[in-house]
Amino acid sequence: MTAKANTERRDPAVPAIELKGISKSFGPVQANKDISIRVMPGTIHGIIGENGAGKSTLMSILYGFYRADKGEIFINGQKTEIPDSQAAIAAGIGMVFQHFKLVENFTVLENIILGAEDGGLLGPSLSKARKSLIELEKEYGLKVDPDAVIEEIGVGKQQRVEILKALYRQAEILILDEPTGVLTPAEADQLFRILGRLREEGKTIILITHKLREIMEITDTVSVMRRGEMTATVKTSETNPEQLAELMVGRKVLLRVDKQPAKVGKPILEIENLRVIDETGVERVKGIDLTVRAGEILGIAGVAGNGQSELLEVLGGMRPATGTIRINGQPLILEGTGSDGQSRRAQGIAHVPEDRQREGLIMDFHAWENVAFGYHHDAKYQANGLFMNNAALRADTEAKMKKFDVRPPDPWLAAKNFSGGNQQKIVVAREIERNPDLLLVGQPTRGVDIGAIEFIHNEIVALRDEGKAILLVSVELDEIFSLADRIAVMFDGQIMGERMPDATDEKELGLLMAGVAGEAA
Amino acid sequence: MDVMPKWAEVILVPLISLVLAAILSAVVILGIGEDPIAAVEIMVNGALGSTYGWGYTLYYATNFIFTGLAVAVAFHARMFNIGGEGQGMLGGLGVALVCLYVPWPHWTIALVAACAGAALFGAAWAAIPAYLQAKRGSHIVITTIMFNFIAAAVLNYVLVNLMRPAGSMDPATERFPAAVHLPTLHELLLPLGINFSKSAPANVTLLVAVLACVAVWALIWRTRLGFGLRAYGHSETGALYAGISPVRIIMISMLISGGLAGLMAVNSTMGEAERLVLNATEGAGFIGIAVALMGRSHPFGVFLAAILFGFLYQGGAELALWTKIPRELIVVIQALVILFTGALDNMVRMPLERLFLRMRKG
Numbered sequence: 001m002t003a004k005a006n007t008e009r010r011d012p013a014v015p016a017i018e019l020k021g022i023s024k025s026f027g028p029v030q031a032n033k034d035i036s037i038r039v040m041p042g043t044i045h046g047i048i049g050e051n052g053a054g055k056s057t058l059m060s061i062l063y064g065f066y067r068a069d070k071g072e073i074f075i076n077g078q079k080t081e082i083p084d085s086q087a088a089i090a091a092g093i094g095m096v097f098q099h100f101k102l103v104e105n106f107t108v109l110e111n112i113i114l115g116a117e118d119g120g121l122l123g124p125s126l127s128k129a130r131k132s133l134i135e136l137e138k139e140y141g142l143k144v145d146p147d148a149v150i151e152e153i154g155v156g157k158q159q160r161v162e163i164l165k166a167l168y169r170q171a172e173i174l175i176l177d178e179p180t181g182v183l184t185p186a187e188a189d190q191l192f193r194i195l196g197r198l199r200e201e202g203k204t205i206i207l208i209t210h211k212l213r214e215i216m217e218i219t220d221t222v223s224v225m226r227r228g229e230m231t232a233t234v235k236t237s238e239t240n241p242e243q244l245a246e247l248m249v250g251r252k253v254l255l256r257v258d259k260q261p262a263k264v265g266k267p268i269l270e271i272e273n274l275r276v277i278d279e280t281g282v283e284r285v286k287g288i289d290l291t292v293r294a295g296e297i298l299g300i301a302g303v304a305g306n307g308q309s310e311l312l313e314v315l316g317g318m319r320p321a322t323g324t325i326r327i328n329g330q331p332l333i334l335e336g337t338g339s340d341g342q343s344r345r346a347q348g349i350a351h352v353p354e355d356r357q358r359e360g361l362i363m364d365f366h367a368w369e370n371v372a373f374g375y376h377h378d379a380k381y382q383a384n385g386l387f388m389n390n391a392a393l394r395a396d397t398e399a400k401m402k403k404f405d406v407r408p409p410d411p412w413l414a415a416k417n418f419s420g421g422n423q424q425k426i427v428v429a430r431e432i433e434r435n436p437d438l439l440l441v442g443q444p445t446r447g448v449d450i451g452a453i454e455f456i457h458n459e460i461v462a463l464r465d466e467g468k469a470i471l472l473v474s475v476e477l478d479e480i481f482s483l484a485d486r487i488a489v490m491f492d493g494q495i496m497g498e499r500m501p502d503a504t505d506e507k508e509l510g511l512l513m514a515g516v517a518g519e520a521a
Numbered sequence: 522m523d524v525m526p527k528w529a530e531v532i533l534v535p536l537i538s539l540v541l542a543a544i545l546s547a548v549v550i551l552g553i554g555e556d557p558i559a560a561v562e563i564m565v566n567g568a569l570g571s572t573y574g575w576g577y578t579l580y581y582a583t584n585f586i587f588t589g590l591a592v593a594v595a596f597h598a599r600m601f602n603i604g605g606e607g608q609g610m611l612g613g614l615g616v617a618l619v620c621l622y623v624p625w626p627h628w629t630i631a632l633v634a635a636c637a638g639a640a641l642f643g644a645a646w647a648a649i650p651a652y653l654q655a656k657r658g659s660h661i662v663i664t665t666i667m668f669n670f671i672a673a674a675v676l677n678y679v680l681v682n683l684m685r686p687a688g689s690m691d692p693a694t695e696r697f698p699a700a701v702h703l704p705t706l707h708e709l710l711l712p713l714g715i716n717f718s719k720s721a722p723a724n725v726t727l728l729v730a731v732l733a734c735v736a737v738w739a740l741i742w743r744t745r746l747g748f749g750l751r752a753y754g755h756s757e758t759g760a761l762y763a764g765i766s767p768v769r770i771i772m773i774s775m776l777i778s779g780g781l782a783g784l785m786a787v788n789s790t791m792g793e794a795e796r797l798v799l800n801a802t803e804g805a806g807f808i809g810i811a812v813a814l815m816g817r818s819h820p821f822g823v824f825l826a827a828i829l830f831g832f833l834y835q836g837g838a839e840l841a842l843w844t845k846i847p848r849e850l851i852v853v854i855q856a857l858v859i860l861f862t863g864a865l866d867n868m869v870r871m872p873l874e875r876l877f878l879r880m881r882k883g
Contacts, residue, residue, distance in 0.1 A: 341764025359762040374763035
């Protein structure tokens with residue numbers, strides 16, 4: 001209603017958003033320290049930083065989820081209080097979350113008016129929304145079928161609905177939190193085209209991401225956050241990925257993994273016609289065949305939710321399946337007794353799970369207890385038949401912490417009190433030090449800072465060079481490219497094709513990830 | 522980083538909760554026109570002022586240690602065992618069978634056998650809800666609470682129709698033989714030259730309860746089983762990842778829990794009543810929940826909380842005896858303690874955490 005007025009009143013020299021001296025702490029953790037930032041209207045402003053750098057906190061303050069301890073917010077030059085998200089919407093701010101807030105069994109139209117209905121009856125709101133949806137489509141090229149049910153449309157379209165929701169609420173400023181995390185490269189490109197169009201129409205966009213490539217591709221200005229502080233704001237055209245990475249981490253970073261060509265040996269893991277049906281009766285893995293040989297890293301690329309997790313869970317003994325899996329020629333039991341995590345470990349499989357907080361670690365346990373997690377039956381951790389040898393366990397933990405540079409190296413600290421990167425180092429240390437024949441690795445660097453990524457990647461490559469087989473699942477194509485010796489792409493529970501990393505590119509993999517079979521598949 | 526030092530977490534928070542509960546209780550006592558200071562005096566004198574008082578306080582505490590440990594063990598596996606009452610009743614049946622139908626030469630052997638019987642029956646009673654939870658997903662809170670009623674009915678039937686001595690009008694078994702009489706604290710302490718009250722029911726089972734505390738502590742924090750149990754309690758998916766079988770953990774934790782609840786019957790049935798009566802548990806199964814909550818599911822905390830509740834029970838009885846304060850009010854006071862130490866924990870914790878933060882910064 002007031003959007004048009006806002007647009008007219010707007011002075012291109014006045015920042016659309018200005019934050020002055022924003023500070024916020026949660027308990028002893030200072031998430032934001034004296035942050036000031038100016039976002040000019042009609043630009044795309046990137047905010048980049050490692051996990052835990054305070055990006056999400058800052059945006060949550062802007063969207064009214066948290067109140068800043070100190071500092072002021074100016075919208076279009078006006079000092080604005082944002083006590084809740086209603087106030088943020090009223091101020092013309094729209095947010096697209098990393099995890100969509102859509103009602104799955106509602107239609108697009110119903111989702112768009114949800115929370116913005118005009119009265120007790122839905123009819124008028126729906127027809128009004130239908131009209132403005134057509135206008136928005138014309139204006140920004142955002143095409144979505146208004147009557148489609150959310151759960152039946154793709155992730156890329158769902159994200160578009162989120163953007164439309166914000167625009168329908170007259171948003172002039174759009175905040176997107178890690179928007180490409182769930183998209184294929186092609187969908188990401190489409191999103192960027194839409195963002196470009198929105199910019200042309202005068203909208204202001206804040207893009208939060210940890211992917212340097214996206215920053216370089218689309219933004220006008222970029223702000224770097226590190227440990228709760230804004231370390232720099234630069235024009236994107238005047239910087240480069242290496243400089244940004246350095247600003248994020250605080251030191252020089254190697255963005256590529258240094259590795260020798262693989263010396264591939266005999267097959268370690270052989271999978272034939274593997275099928276997985278989940279608890280709800282849906283077939284998640286639809287008869288796949290894979291082989292991983294000694295001394296190689298097989299990378300499984302694919303958009304999240306296409307059966308990769310289920311594949312890892314079957315191999316890790318967390319889920320029943322049918323088909324054949326052999327490790328070193330020995331068949332694995334896939335259902336019932338003997339198919340659990342303990343049996344898998346006994347057969348030489350170690351597993352760095354996708355979700356370290358829910359699976360790989362017990363967050364309330366001390367670090368030393370977590371080092372025994374999954375291996376608490378090991379003879380070396382037993383004092384006698386009855387009790388565990390906690391002292392030996394703690395000594396072992398200290399050694400592992402030292403070797404894997406876990407900080408702080410305190411075995412008594414609870415897992416939840418380590419940073420994401422150090423948590424992951426504890427898991428990786430535990431699994432790699434087991435000297436497994438096959439290492440399963442799921443999203444090894446999700447939520448891990450760049451410094452730790454480097455370390456973890458090098459450890460994985462080192463294990464490969466010792467002649468072990470490694471199965472890597474990652475949704476980050478960059479990670480697949482820099483680690484894998486061979487790439488298999490999964491889509492809808494099937495392997496769409498295998499490629500050698502130097503004989504393919506992101507475009508081809510992107511097509512495979514979207515379910516388009518290549519000619520030479 | 523933890524916000525509060527450990528001592529504040531373990532001692533200060535429950536202590537403040539307790540003081541708040543006491544203040545509110547005082548207000549209620551004032552409200553019905555009695556003097557709260559005098560009430561406290563009567564409670565303290567009645568429960569702790571004599572070896573007689575101590576004898577009762579410790580007797581109640583023994584019951585509460587067992588039922589508190591029962592809830593605590595299950596709680597570490599994130600099982601909420603509300604069935605301590607029923608498991609305790611069935612434990613009583615186990616004790617009665619052991620004591621009545623086997624001729625024991627000496628109380629020591631009888632004690633061991635009675636413990637086994639009580640634990641076995643208690644565990645068996647917990648096994649059915651545990652199996653239903655593990656295999657069928659029936660919620661353990663619902664099933665255990667239903668099993669309390671079933672246990673009461675079963676006991677009623679057994680006492681009235683099967684175990685009641687011929688001609689007796691009382692739904693209770695006959696008296697246990699003298700050979701299984703457990704020494705009271707009076708008998709135990711007399712050789713040491715301490716003249717403990719003769720008529721107080723506290724008995725040698727107290728020592729069994731203390732042993733149980735140590736055993737539970739070792740089980741939870743020193744064994745593989747305890748490790749798996751705690752891991753499952755914190756994260757089910759985590760347990761799955763580590764290859765810890767949820768079915769196994771649910772069954773074992775509930776069997777141990779039921780066994781511990783059953784053990785309270787050794788104190789109440791064998792040690793005090795010396796025969797099996799209806800409702801021998803007297804609500805101790807439920808008090809166990811409060812004891813475990815207040816004791817933070819740690820055996821030492823359970824021990825202290827059990828003594829506190831023993832004090833409240835005995836002091837409360839004295840209060841009803843010597844003042845116009847009705848017995849129901851004692852229940853109110855106990856409820857306030859449970860409310861503040863259990864349910865309203867965060868009300869005390871949050872401001873305290875903020876205080877510690879400010880102190881650290883300042």
